[in-house]
Amino acid sequence: MTENTDLQNEAEFNRSLLDSVRPLRAFAISLSGKVDRADDLVQETLTKAWAHRDSFQPGSNMRAWLFTILRNEFYSFLRKRRREVEDADGKMALNTAVAPEQPGHLDLRDMQAALENLPPDQREALLLVSASDMSYEDAALICGVAVGTIKSRVNRARSSLARALSIESGSEFGPDRTIQAAIAAPYSE
Structure with missing residues (x-):
């Protein structure tokens, strides 16, 4: 058995x-x-x-x-x-990168940069709760902290990202007016 x-x-x-x-x-x-x-x-x-x-x-x-x-x-x-030589100012990385051709790539790069500038504990909490769709309880378990601490870290991370990305309201997310108009236009066959 x-x-x-x-x-x-x-x-x-x-x-x-x-x-x-x-x-x-x-x-x-x-x-x-x-x-x-x-x-x-x-x-x-x-x-x-x-x-x-x-x-x-x-x-x-x-x-x-x-x-x-x-x-x-x-x-x-x-x-x-940390024991390795780093490209602290990012000059080497910028020389090897290909410039993005679409605004979405620029937005993604801005978001990644803003995420990298968050303190590690805030970034980790935000990624666990928002990007990985974890509950606050599971994120707290993973990080070994109280649920309230995770909630606080997520809130501070979101506020910091909004400031860094100059986001004032939720209406700034999603397609711009041109794309919205194209989506709303009736399709002709």
Whole structure:
């Protein structure tokens, strides 16, 4: 009977790992800002989770456990990177980047820059709650802080982003007037 239960638990663990890849990748991209680095983070997270699967308690929050592993991997990477030479003023990166051709790319770049300027604890809380669609409770569990602390960090992060991006109201999001007019125009066949 225990062998059957063990097989069921392992199958459920494997299924949960696979179901978590997409949200883990989204969180990793948000944290690192680089798809290749994010893929490495996710791979390392899944490898560590698999290696330590015996320490996972069936019935507990798999997603929070995996996000915590990913978060710890990211911060370990940052600590290692401090020993490397950085492009602090961004001149090297600007010389290798291709200028965006559409306003959306410019907006995305502005948003990424604004996110990078947030304190790490605020950025992390905002990404967990807003981008990864986590509850405040799950985000608090991952970060090891109180729910109220997460709520405060998210609020401060949102306020800082609004100031940095010069956003005064929600009406500034979405398509501009030209695109709205094109969408509203009747289609002719």
